[in-house]
Amino acid sequence: MYLQKFDLSGRVALVTGAGQGIGLACAEALCEAGAHVVLTDISTERSEAGRAALAAKGYSVEADVIDIGDSASVNAVADRLASAGRAADILVANAGIAQAGVPGEDLSDADWERMININLNGAFRSCRAFGKHMLAKGKGSIVTIGSMSGAIVNRPQQQVHYNAAKAGVHHMTRSFAAEWATRGVRVNSVAPTYIDTPLLTFAKEDKPMYEQWLDMTPMRRLGQPDEVAAIVLFLASDASSLMTGSIVTADAGYTCW
Numbered sequence: 001m002y003l004q005k006f007d008l009s010g011r012v013a014l015v016t017g018a019g020q021g022i023g024l025a026c027a028e029a030l031c032e033a034g035a036h037v038v039l040t041d042i043s044t045e046r047s048e049a050g051r052a053a054l055a056a057k058g059y060s061v062e063a064d065v066i067d068i069g070d071s072a073s074v075n076a077v078a079d080r081l082a083s084a085g086r087a088a089d090i091l092v093a094n095a096g097i098a099q100a101g102v103p104g105e106d107l108s109d110a111d112w113e114r115m116i117n118i119n120l121n122g123a124f125r126s127c128r129a130f131g132k133h134m135l136a137k138g139k140g141s142i143v144t145i146g147s148m149s150g151a152i153v154n155r156p157q158q159q160v161h162y163n164a165a166k167a168g169v170h171h172m173t174r175s176f177a178a179e180w181a182t183r184g185v186r187v188n189s190v191a192p193t194y195i196d197t198p199l200l201t202f203a204k205e206d207k208p209m210y211e212q213w214l215d216m217t218p219m220r221r222l223g224q225p226d227e228v229a230a231i232v233l234f235l236a237s238d239a240s241s242l243m244t245g246s247i248v249t250a251d252a253g254y255t256c257w
């Protein structure tokens with residue numbers, strides 16, 4: 001009875017930023033639970049490479065291109081799936097970017113706006129476009145990828161815009177959850193610590209910073225993408241049917257100290 005709650009057979013799941021890192025791991029987790037997964041990315045090469053890797057494992061997958069920085073791009077894929085009678089049952093609003101090392105007082109308008117436009121507005125566009133079709137069906141589960149940076153201020157790197165965007169993602173998640181709670185659509189978020197993906201390439205080149213991160217983490221390690229994907233799978237599935245508006249922290253203990 002309990003394991004059945006994780007069974008996603010017959011469901012369509014869409015992941016943004018699925019070409020690598022956390023998004024690709026989420027796509028694989030959802031596939032393994034039986035969903036048909038649409039891997040989307042701003043990069044055609046990446047989404048196609050992700051699709052091919054999962055297809056080679058025998059999973060039911062397709063690839064498409066979505067730039068979450070552009071409403072028309074997000075809406076087009078959501079509407080196309082719905083008009084083909086395959087509206088997404090599950091959305092993982094994962095795509096995002098990072099930029100660190102710019103003191104707040106020197107942050108340009110362009111850098112601030114780019115970060116908010118991708119990491120916050122992009123998550124909003126995704127929830128709005130796919131959520132609308134879920135509401136029409138009266139059923140759906142959305143998982144946004146926030147960050148521990150939405151609750152704490154990272155040290156030593158300076159990243160006012162990233163932190164603000166992720167805090168926005170968390171509260172947007174709660175707000176959508178409350179609005180849609182009686183209409184069959186749940187909205188939750190995962191707030192990870194540092195995860196070992198290409199996004200963190202900049203950190204591995206800065207040994208003192210990397211060491212400080214480990215010193216500040218009770219488990220003294222980064223997370224792996226599959227450790228986030230397992231939580232996403234739980235939140236996407238009926239195993240979490242009582243949860244909406246939750247921000248699930250997965251931080252190797254970082255926020256204990």
Ligand code: NAD
Binds near residue numbers: 019147197198
């Ligand atoms: P990543 O850079 O490895 O992968 C991100 C993917 O998103 C890439 O394939 C990229 O092409 C795609 N992408 C970038 N801009 C896009 C856009 N405008 N539209 C669509 N796709 C776009 O990153 P990751 O580490 O896997 O991060 C995924 C999410 O997890 C992000 O939202 C990130 O902020 C969040 N997160 C990451 C960490 C970490 O330490 N890696 C920690 C906490 C939260």
